[in-house]
Amino acid sequence: MDNRHQPLRQCVGCRKIRPKTELLRFVSRASAEAVFDPEGRLEGRGFYLCPVEQCFAKAYKNKRARSSYFRKREQVNELIYEVREELSNMIEKDLIRYKKTAYLKDGLCEEKTIREDDLILYRSDNPPEEKVGMHTAARAGRAKVYRLPKGCECSSPCLIVSSERPIAPRLAMNLQKYDLLSSKGLAR
Ligand SMILES: [Zn+2]
Structure with missing residues (x-):
């Protein structure tokens, strides 16, 4: 950008x-x-x-x-907790919106269709061997990989979100913020 x-x-x-x-x-x-x-x-x-x-x-x-x-x-810890919850809610709302369109795909069987700037989202309980596959796909297609917030309702362990929707940049930014705030500054 x-x-x-x-x-x-x-x-x-x-x-x-x-x-x-x-x-x-x-x-x-x-x-x-x-x-x-x-x-x-x-x-x-x-x-x-x-x-x-x-x-x-x-x-x-x-x-x-x-x-x-x-x-x-005690406000700092409360505030961090609040922010994380709020970001997680926003991410979930955007994913629900995506579900109503054809721009959200099950990631495990469609790695070849990943395009530049698409988002690959995986659940935190996803097995590591699947993560390797996702990162390879991300490198090849120059997509971005994000971990979904814990407790985020999601049927598939891996999702591909198309960047063609106007809410994609906001979703990516919220995922990045959530990840940073949950991992003490170290993304993954
Ligand atoms: Zn700062």
């Missing part, structure tokens, strides 16, 4: 500047704790964090950031 025209924001944890779409947005409210804003639509004073636990912890350790963004001691 062309990064030049993307709006940039700074993470209040590590202070790095990244494209807005790669960060998680929160709104801090005077009366309550920080609220996760997955669609970027809530009004109020927003702040951004990378989707990794370390950045939540860093923001919390910084006294000034803590007093302006977090109000309760």
Whole structure:
């Protein structure tokens, strides 16, 4: 993707500047704790964090950031849990939408039809030998491989999502954020 025209924001944890779409947005409210804003639509004073636990912890350790963004001691862990749940729900909703179209396929028998930018999704309980096959297919077709959130309802252990649908970039971004937030910053 062309990064030049993307709006940039700074993470209040590590202070790095990244494209807005790669960060998680929160709104801090005077009366309550920080609220996760997955669609970027809530009004109020927003702040951004990378989707990794370390950045939540860093923001919390910084006294000034803590007093302006977090109000309760236990909030960081609660917030991480909330964000993960919300991302998982959004991913599931998008997959349900995909199920109504012909753009979602069972991945195990259709590896040859993978095209550039398609998404390969696998369940976390998928056996390793099947993962090898998926990664080979991904390399050949330049598709992206993501692990599905735990508990995500899905009949097949492996799915191929076509990039031809407008919701594909959002789905990919949410999967990436979920994966980063669930694996302590190390994707797979
Ligand atoms: Zn960060």
